[in-house]
Amino acid sequence: MTREPPVLATQDLTIRFGGHVAVDAVSCAFDRGTLTAIVGPNGAGKTTYFNLISGQLTASAGRVHLNAEDITRLGPAARCDRGIGRAFQLTSLFPSLSVRENVRLVVQSRARRGFDLFSRADSHVELAERAEHVLAEVRLADKRDMTVSALPHGDQRKLEVAMMIALAPQVLMFDEPTAGMSVDEVPVILDLIRDLKADHDRTILLVEHKMDVIRSLADRIVVLHNGTLVAEGDPGEVMKMDVVQEAYLGRAPAAGAEARP
Template sequence: MSHPLLATKDLTVRFGGHVAVDAISCVFPAGELTAIVGPNGAGKTTYFNLISGQITPTAGSVQVAGEEISRLPVARRAERGIGRAFQLTNLFPNLTVFENVRLVIQSKAKKGFDLFSMADDHVQIREDADQVLQNVNLLAQRDTIVSALPHGDQRKLEVAMLIALDPLIYMFDEPTAGMSADEAPVVLELIEQLKNDQTKCVLLVEHKMDVIRTLADRIIVLHNGALVADGDPSTVMSSSIVQEAYMGKALGHVE
């Protein structure tokens, strides 16, 4: 029996008497980009944190390809195939662009980068890192210190590091936050390329409905920590309950 790439079952977390995520059961198959939307405080980022391991659930489970991972730490979940990009960039600011990507490739390959490791491995790691930078149009900035990069290029680098990790599940938390109108399309194009890989799935927390319309195969809506809608974009966005309570009748922005 085949399993979905990612699944949560009755996933719940309580902080004191507050239920932040309330028994969410959801399946995420390969080859699909799911947008997760809802009002501020709906539980979107908390749900992400439960999946990627920043928070331990009070109840319920997270499974990757049928394997229970709910009690694994973040690093072990990454080994199982979960890759996460944050709303605020999560980079090594004092290293170069190239070194950031190289470290991810080394970590995935479980290889050191010292005088005693094989020279051929060094060459392959460098070539792989340069190829990733080429794919995200950052090769010209390979030797730039990350802290000197514009914000848009830092977001591109974060996507590059996720690509270098080569996870089964890509998780993006407001990937265009703080980006200008000129910068955002580059990152969105990269995400669109990732969703075309039918062996992976993409989860996207996003407020901008134009982004969701462009990228999403499916939308799930959270409210007060609960799953209240799940379906294709046209069905979910045309729901009167969702329009009035969660997206606003104009469907221009999710608050």
């Protein structure tokens, strides 16, 4: 059986800031319907790698491909239009509008109808229906008429996901989705990501530090250290590797293990 080509791939992706190489020739592929956790110690290059994929940063060298199309020189908006969505980077909510209107504006933008803050939702039936569908998917339908500024922090995070989903991306990118959340709010977001993962047409990339989150969600782990990809594969196997224990967990290799350069 011929293997389906990856939805997203980076080839020798590199970025330099002066003499510092923040991401160093990272080649990695992401298959449809999988959730990949990108892990590593602070300063490993995880968020920088995310920024290169989503277009917030321009690569010094290497390539980014989406569905075999070279998107390396496209900006964030064009990559979003091609199917890359990213949450939890910059808050892009309209705090004075309702939850439903926030989502409807994104649906409207996706439909190329332009923004009209003063139009009635029921004057665009199909847009309103799409917005309602998205709100139901992220479990915010019962709060559709609330002003965003009145939402709890966890629900604002859910709304950010709703707005990303409204763009109909193929690739969903989450940068530390549980950061700054209370103990009670974390399971809500994890359940939401788990539900998104159940749709096997979506490809999910997740930067996360919490190992229990990674173990519960990830199909695969990619480990970065000093901007270099040092390991990738099944979460259980990867986390046992000496290079991961040393680089990510800060543990010394087991007695008798081979020294690594």
